[in-house]
Amino acid sequence: MVKGLFGLACLLLLLPSAAEPAPASGEARAPRPNIVFVLVDDLESGVLGNFPNITRQLVQQGASFDRFFVTNSWCCPSRSSILRSQYVHSHGVLTNTAPEGGFDRFHTQHLERSTVGTWMQSAGYRTALMGKFLNHYPGSSAPATYVPPGWNDWRVPVKNLYEEYGYRLNENGKLVDYGWSEQDYLSDVLSTKARDFITASADPFFLYLAAIAPHNPANPAIRHATAFDGVKAPRTPNYNQENVEKEPRWLQALPKIHKQGQDRVDERYRSRLRAMLGADDLVGSVIATLRAAGKMNNTYIFFASDNGFHLGTHRLKQGKTTPFEEAIKVPLVVRGPGVKPGSTISELTATVDLGPTFAALGGARTPDFVEGRSLLPLLQGQHPARWRRNVLVEFNRPTNKVSGKQTPVPEYQALRTDAYTYVRYATGETQLYDLAKDPYQLDNIAATAPISLLWGLQTRLNLMRTCSGATCRDADQRE
Helix, strand or coil: CHHHHHHHHHHHHHCCCCCCCCCCCCCCCCCCCEEEEEEECCCCCCCHHHCHHHHHHHHCCCEEECCEECCCCCHHHHHHHHHHCCCHHHHCCCECCCCCEHHHHHHHCCHHHCCHHHHHHHCCCEEEEEECCCCCCCCCCCCCCCCCCCCCEEEEEEECCCCCCCCEEEECCEEEECCCCHHHCHHHHHHHHHHHHHHHCCCCEEEEEECCCCCCCCCCCHHHCCCCCCCCCCCCCCECCCCCCCCCHHHHCCCCCCHHHHHHHHHHHHHHHHHHHHHHHHHHHHHHHHHHCCCHHHEEEEEEECCCCECCECCCCCECCCCCHHHHECCEEEECCCCCCCEEECCCEEHHHHHHHHHHHHCCCCCCCCCCCCCHHHHCCCCCCCCCCEEEEEECCCCCHHHHCCCCCCCEEEEEECCEEEEEECCCCEEEEECCCCCCCCCCCCCCCCHHHHHHHHHHHHHHHCCCCCHHHHHCCCC
């Protein structure tokens, strides 16, 4: 009997697991795809048509997500959600600065021990992170030469990263200074390093390529310095919002933007577009390199932003951190094997979904703390009956007074659903917008909406802001 059980056990060990089915007889296992993730900084939705490489090579050849949202419309909390697939209340990186945020918080809480980099590396991928990592890296909590776990190739600015000139890179533990010559422009330097990584890497590889544009001060490459001359920021219905009587006190306190202020908004808009042309060239260079290396047909390219940006909308001359669409809705475009060219995906999606998607494509295991969903079914043209109905956005004000000057917005939690944006501020004030009737969020109906609607949204928000791990994928489906 024991001998028979031993034989059965040996047979079971030889059978393929349910998670990894064996290829059909005579059929070779498909190679795992390469993945390139291009993340830009502070780019709002609706402007990709200005950039020829992104438009022709990604938008027209891939799928565009038209309802893709951030967990927090601020750089470091948002990027932490991308790295960990967690909402802000779970990863705890609340702001851009120490002690409650920035790289210091991420590092001292040991969050870097498990990120998309370590997941992909453990699955056999050669990994690289090039460009911006987290705000104030490496700060005072790690040496300037520190390289976090999970990355085989590390090329990250440690000084003057937003200038795009006169910066210092940590290149795999070696500090290298770059000057102010035309060839030192950061987006171009990243293009060269990405080319070298792609060319030298055996498949599969995962490249996280984090451009600085169009973050302030939005410095363009010299060749782009005069582009978009005379272009003005879009005058949408919520530009320089006329009536703010129903809005929270922070918005009521904002004056209308005068003529000189509007001129500065337009100049900032032009500067941002010019800076983005460098990121557009970066995308074009990556695609040309993939083609030359014979890797294009087995590579997925993701393009996204860490948060949006206001340019005159809702009386905000510039900035983010608000719960309005301009700050929380960002572009996501994906090109790769099996993705329908020129398609649009309208399901509610969020930055917490990126990590699980990369893992699903690469056969990597994700830890139990992951709170997002794999986008792979959507990229394959499916429309799952059970999908997200709620996206959570959270914002915490920094205790650092200097950083606090960046925004007049109080702390809040917001729920973005198919039909509504519901916001609850720490001040006790609320906002509610019916997005079908009021897509520009000009009529706050929180004071007049049916109690049943408000109660339902509050319940859904409470479930989302207290969820953890897999329970977030239950809470995000609640109606």
